[in-house]
Every structure is written in C-alpha cells, then in structure tokens.
Amino acid sequence: MSELPDIVVPVRDGVANQQLRYALRSWAAHLPHRRVWIVGYRPPWAVNVRHIRTQQTGTKYQNTTAAMRAACEHPDVSSTFLYCNDDFFVMRPQTEPFPVFHRGPVRDVEAYYATRGNGQYIRGLRETRDLLVSLGHEDPVSYELHVPLPVAKDGMLHALDVGRHLDVCTSGPRTGSSPGSAGH
Template structure:
C-alpha cells in the first residue's frame, strides 16, 4: 500500500503533496555553478520585467457528485451557498449533471451514471474527478445534501471521523447493506479485523493517486463498496478517529431523516453543529431552514 499522505493542517491553504524526492547537487555540479557565477557575460542584457508573483496556495477545491434525477429539490444550491459562506474563496467542481442555475464559476465535469448501484456510481464519478485537470491532487469530497453551518477550517475537514466500528448498516438485504458487507470482508482480508465506519455524512479530504489505487485494488468501479471507508482504513490503519455522536450530545454532524422532527431539537442542532445533512424524507423539514440560513445568491449562481 502507498504510505500515508502527509498533508499540512491549515485554515485555508490547500495541502501540498510531495511527488518526487529532491536531488542533491553533486560537488562537480556545484563547482561548475560557482565558475559560471564568477564568469562575466560578454554583453549585459537589461533585466527582464518583473513577473507578477503567484499565490503560494491555490484555493481549496470542493468536489460534489450530483445526479439531478435523485434530488428532491434545491439541495445542491444550498450546499454551494453554505460552502461559499463558510469558506470564502473556495473553488467548487460538480461531477455529473449541471444545474440550470449554475454560473460560470461553478466548474463542471460531465458524467452520466454507469450503474444503478449508488456506490459504484460514486466510484465512477471519483474516477472522473481523478482524470480531470479541474481537480487538484488533493481535494475535498462531499455531497449535495451536506450543508456547512458555520465557518470551518481545513483541519475540521481533514480530521478523521467515524460512526464507530464498521457493521451492517442500511435496510436488510438492501444495496447499501450489501455494499457495507462487501467492504467489511475486503478490509478483513487485508488483516484489518476491526475496521472503522467512515461514512459519517461529513466532507473528507482525499488524494488522487491514493484514491485511484483504492478503486483499482478493490474493484470499486465494478462492485459496490464504501469507498472512503476503504480509503481511510487502508491508509490510516493505526489512527483513532473522532467518533461522531449523531444525537443530542454531538457537535459535528446532525442528520435529519424524518419530515417532522422536533423543531426545538432541529433549531438546536442547526445552531450548534458544523454540518447537517438530510435524506429524502428529511428534506421537507430542512428546506425551509436552509432558505432562512442561506437566502441570497452566491457567486456560483447565475
């Protein structure tokens, strides 16, 4: 397996990945350089005009897979507005369908579904992101139904988060549960007997080369797996992630899965969590709250 990627924790800087070792200069080459420095040119040329200095760090890139047919409403629009408010100056790339309201600054990688298995479709969209020059080597992967509720730093996203140990999840004999079982079996074959479940509905940081290896090694583009759970368990085996508490005691994420949750609890989590997400049933309850929180257009909209 590839060694764990080293990335710096910073408020806004994109992590940088070392791609090649630095070569040491030989003594002979050093001497030649010194001789060249002492030699006078036959004719002095005027200095070249100063070039505009480049920024030391590119903007953080947020990548969101999007399938319009599965959307209940304007989830993506509010997710984009939330990101712009929480991390100004970011770049956002959508993989999949392009919404009609998208402006020029909302970058787009066209992709049509190639599988009815949602996790296989996710793997194919990840492959499209890996292949695209619009996405840097290190990027943030999130979903259209995850909304950032407060200012966040890159460190908030980079921190490993888990529900706990990986086990059967989803409806009995459903597609997601089968994908979770397949993921558990694959990790146990690697000798990871008690892997963590990293499918927390929070944004995550990934690196292209490492992600491509996971997809290839486990055949994620052919059979459904929980891709980021494979990624995090494989490259961060000895780490102890933060265990999210998706209940009244948590502070990171709240999931709304009912159309009629207790409004007092919903208001509390919206005021105290970093992220909130919803499923199809929960969209009814979340939509009016998002309209209140993010009423204005952002630079990613027409």
C-alpha cells in the same frame, strides 16, 4: 494541506435540485476551498463552478463511483479535495484543514445496521470489510458519515482499483437505497 482543497460533488441528472443550491451557498460562506467541481450533471443555474461531465447510465452506486474516479483523474482537481454530497450544509465557519471524521470500527456499524433489517446495505458493508481485512486492516473503521470527506486522489484511485471487483461497486444493491461500502 498547504493549499486550499477543491470541493467535489457528484450530481445526478435533473434541473430541480434546491438542496445543491443551498449547499453551494453554505460552502461559499463557511467552508474554505479553492474551487467547486460538479461531477455528472450541472444544472444550468449552477454558475461559478467547474464541471466534469460523466455518463450516468448505471446505478447510483456505479454513477458515484465513476464520478469519484473522474474527479481523481482530472488534472485540474486539487490533489486532496473535499468530497461532498449535494445535501451537505455547512452552518458555521470551518477551519482549514478540514478534519477527517469516522464512525468507529466497521464491526460496530455492522452491529447497528444488522438490527435495522437493511440486507443490501449490510451485504455491501460486509463485502467491503472482508476486503479490508484480507488486505491486513484487522479492524477497519467506517468513514461513511454525512459530512465532507478529505480525499487524496492517488489513495482513492488505488482504493477504487483494489475494490473494483466488489459487487457494491459493479452492480450496486438490487433493491433499497442505502450505500453499501464502509470506505466508499
């Protein structure tokens, strides 16, 4: 990245979000970036951030997918940005560019979660893995970690379009609270 990336964070409705407060502080102190974009709901106390309003009428999976698409389609968001959640705390100075982390092969992540009994998560993981394999990625890796993720807007929009039909993106899990996509 030649220029500093923006930070994009989806935020659900609700004023009480202390973790976002602390995340914003940690990013300002330790994560090189250009601007912060809150997508979804912006608490009234969140100042010095940009805002992209989105409707939050679906499941949390639909809402975060819509937030990702809105960020990627917004002309003022940097072409590569760091996707963060409101509870990502950066505790020491980071170098630029931010590295891309992954958990290793999806098959290993699937084996790990298969012993945990979370059927909805495994269903989404397998659905995503099957799509990736059908597209020629024989042994896809999982980027589903609780760390900032560098996102290229064009690539993500393509991925969202290709995966648009997946149940995990259209309806989300019927029960449970874990995300269900290896590359989401």
